[in-house]
Amino acid sequence: MATANVAAAILVTILVTYSVSAAASVADDAYPSPFIPTLTPCNLDEGISLSPVRKEVYDDGHIFDISHRYHTEMPSWGSDDGLGQFLGLPASMKNGSLANNSEMKMPTHTGIHVDAPVHVVLLKDPKNINKLFSLVKMLARKMNPQFIYLMPFLPSVIVSSQNSAYPPLYGDDKDSCGSIGSTLIPPRKEVYGNGRIYDITHRITSGTPSGISEDGIGDEYLKLHESMKNRSDYNFSVIKLPAHSGTHVDAPGHMFQNYYEAGFDIDSLDLEVLSGPALLVDVPRDKNITAEVMKSLHVPRGVRRVLFRTLNTDRRLMWKKQFDTSYVGFMKDGAQWLKDNTDIQIVGIDYLSVAAYDDLIPSHLVFLESREIILVEGLKLEDIEAGIYNVHCLPLRLLGAEGSPIRCILIK
Numbered sequence: 035m036a037t038a039n040v041a042a043a044i045l046v047t048i049l050v051t052y053s054v055s056a057a058a059s060v061a062d063d064a065y066p067s068p069f070i071p072t073l074t075p076c077n078l079d080e081g082i083s084l085s086p087v088r089k090e091v092y093d094d095g096h097i098f099d100i101s102h103r104y105h106t107e108m109p110s111w112g113s114d115d116g117l118g119q120f121l122g123l124p125a126s127m128k129n130g131s132l133a134n135n136s137e138m139k140m141p142t143h144t145g146i147h148v149d150a151p152v153h154v155v156l157l158k159d160p161k162n163i164n165k166l167f168s169l170v171k172m173l174a175r176k177m178n179p180q181f182i183y184l185m186p187f188l189p190s191v192i193v194s195s196q197n198s199a200y201p202p203l204y205g206d207d208k209d210s211c212g213s214i215g216s217t218l219i220p221p222r223k224e225v226y227g228n229g230r231i232y233d234i235t236h237r238i239t240s241g242t243p244s245g246i247s248e249d250g251i252g253d254e255y256l257k258l259h260e261s262m263k264n265r266s267d268y269n270f271s272v273i274k275l276p277a278h279s280g281t282h283v284d285a286p287g288h289m290f291q292n293y294y295e296a297g298f299d300i301d302s303l304d305l306e307v308l309s310g311p312a313l314l315v316d317v318p319r320d321k322n323i324t325a326e327v328m329k330s331l332h333v334p335r336g337v338r339r340v341l342f343r344t345l346n347t348d349r350r351l352m353w354k355k356q357f358d359t360s361y362v363g364f365m366k367d368g369a370q371w372l373k374d375n376t377d378i379q380i381v382g383i384d385y386l387s388v389a390a391y392d393d394l395i396p397s398h399l400v401f402l403e404s405r406e407i408i409l410v411e412g413l414k415l416e417d418i419e420a421g422i423y424n425v426h427c428l429p430l431r432l433l434g435a436e437g438s439p440i441r442c443i444l445i446k
């Protein structure tokens with residue numbers, strides 16, 4: 035344990051040394067440049083037009099987004115009119131809600147998808163990762179400096195040299211068809227690639243807790259539109275989900291009216307920020323995340339992505355259907371401290387909101403106002419050692435959405 039801590043401390047030091055120079059050399063905000071640093075929601079009225087940049091290539095040509103953006107006109111299987119209205123707004127700031135909460139509804143086989151919509155990027159020579167790993171020699175052993183890999187929304191398609199699309203069964207690699215007797219059972223894993231890839235995304239089920247329902251997401255999230263039982267040649271479902279479901283990401287339009295109107299949506303979040311070295315830290319279990327707690331964590335400057343593991347993980351709150359307001363999150367002063375004293379741009383947490391319920395709106399506003407910080411909520415952080423990883427979080431490319439389910443993985 036002590037040895038592990040020392041090793042972790044060394045890793046942190048190396049990471050910090052490295053990231054400080056990286057932070058200095060790249061102008062990184064939650065939104066790709068051009069970025070207007072002095073623009074706050076207050077100077078909107080002064081005639082400066084706010085508009086997000088929509089990019090296909092990030093990080094100086096190293097990250098290619100090869101997913102299509104969802105929009106109403108995009109082609110949709112069997113429809114002459116395209117996808118149509120795929121986002122609804124059941125709760126809106128215009129009619130008294132404190133935040134806008136969209137709901138998405140679309141055929142599962144829409145846009146770029148596997149058997150559910152998928153976000154895929156190509157990473158070319160991920161220099162950040164490689165620099166980091168060449169510094170940390172012991173971790174470097176398995177890395178190929180020029181590898182290109184696919185980072186899909188569903189892990190079953192992660193391109194893996196020898197494996198079939200589905201991971202082998204636990205303890206049964208010979209016949210991986212998943213047959214036990216005559217029953218077909220797909221393996222469901224949390225860890226892939228011999229312990230190198232952790233899925234830190236919660237599976238969406240009808241029992242996944244939801245901030246807007248006491249009974250979880252419910253059965254409606256996936257409905258068969260056409261079914262083989264009804265003599266169709268295939269099964270074809272429709273997804274209907276609040277945009278802030280399960281493991282998800284918030285865009286600034288979630289709580290800022292002007293950002294929403296200007297189009298600061300999921301599609302314009304910076305993939306470079308959503309992908310790269312990250313620190314998984316344990317937060318003291320007896321408090322919400324205040325300024326004092328943030329200070330005690332000693333997150334060094336230069337660290338840009340931090341996943342905060344809290345009491346929420348110990349209490350297994352994400353596994354309970356009923357929404358629980360006593361979850362741990364950021365108090366406003368904790369959010370402010372983070373913003374003022376760290377270089378963190380990804381704040382990840384293990385329940386549905388980074389903000390403690392008592393400071394739900396104020397903490398969100400602190401984080402989202404500058405548009406430099408991306409909030410990833412509802413992470414699954416059980417059974418992973420605290421320390422340094424590469425995180426990859428890919429939201430769906432939903433045009434106009436202020437939130438999106440996201441697939442996040444950690445790579446050791």
Ligand SMILES: *[C@@H]1O[C@H](CO)[C@@H](O)[C@H](O)[C@H]1NC(C)=O
Nearest residue numbers: 122123124125126128129130
């Ligand atoms: C609030 O407004 C949205 C759209 O503006 C509408 O769809 C929704 O039904 C409204 N909700 C209530 C409670 O009035």
Ligand SMILES: *[C@@H]1O[C@H](CO)[C@@H](O)[C@H](O)[C@H]1NC(C)=O
Nearest residue numbers: 257258259260261262263264
């Ligand atoms: C199959 O068809 C029946 C009758 O038309 C309908 O009630 C049922 O909902 C359909 N089921 C599915 C899964 O499509």
Ligand SMILES: *[C@@H]1O[C@H](CO)[C@@H](O)[C@H](O)[C@H]1NC(C)=O
Nearest residue numbers: 258260261262263264268269
């Ligand atoms: C198709 O949907 C039916 C429900 O109507 C389900 O029982 C069946 O397992 C599905 N078949 C396939 C191939 O997914």
Ligand SMILES: *[C@@H]1O[C@H](CO)[C@@H](O)[C@H](O)[C@H]1NC(C)=O
Nearest residue numbers: 126127128134287290291294
């Ligand atoms: C909320 O939704 C309304 C539509 O009802 C929209 O006009 C407004 O810009 C949204 N505000 C925010 C903060 O998302």
Ligand SMILES: *[C@@H]1O[C@H](CO)[C@@H](O)[C@H](O)[C@H]1NC(C)=O
Nearest residue numbers: 320321322360362390391392
């Ligand atoms: C965190 O704050 C919530 C209210 O937002 C409260 O219910 C909970 O007890 C607090 N947790 C801790 C560990 O202090």
